[in-house]
Amino acid sequence: MKDQGKLIAALLIGAAAGAALGLLLAPERGEDTRNDISDYLNDAVSKAKEKAQTATDSIKEYGTNLADKVKSKYSDAANDLYNFRDGISDDVKSKSSDVANDAENHLENAKSKAKGVSNDLNASIQQA
Known part of the structure; x- marks a missing residue:
């Protein structure tokens, strides 16, 4: 270590x-x-400032592009979610309509059978 210090x-x-x-x-x-x-140092400082400004502009542009991409992806995801929700809502409405129609058909069949049994019972009573 001491030798390195002396060398430096x-x-x-x-x-x-x-x-x-x-x-x-x-x-x-x-x-x-x-x-x-002095001229050399002034030129070097000017070039450094220009490069720093260019880098800053590039970073700002990259950030803006990245923000736009994120907004677009978020918007697409939200639209997909809304479309999925609407599709499910339509499916639920369709299924509930089918269930209501089936229930109505079963009720009509039950009424028809009850009426038939009632008519048969009434006919049996009148014959007796």
């Missing part, structure tokens, strides 16, 4: 010395070099 410190000192020598031996005046560095 030596690299940092070497990099700082190289930068200082580069500035001292530069072919341009210090003011020109500072202006070049």
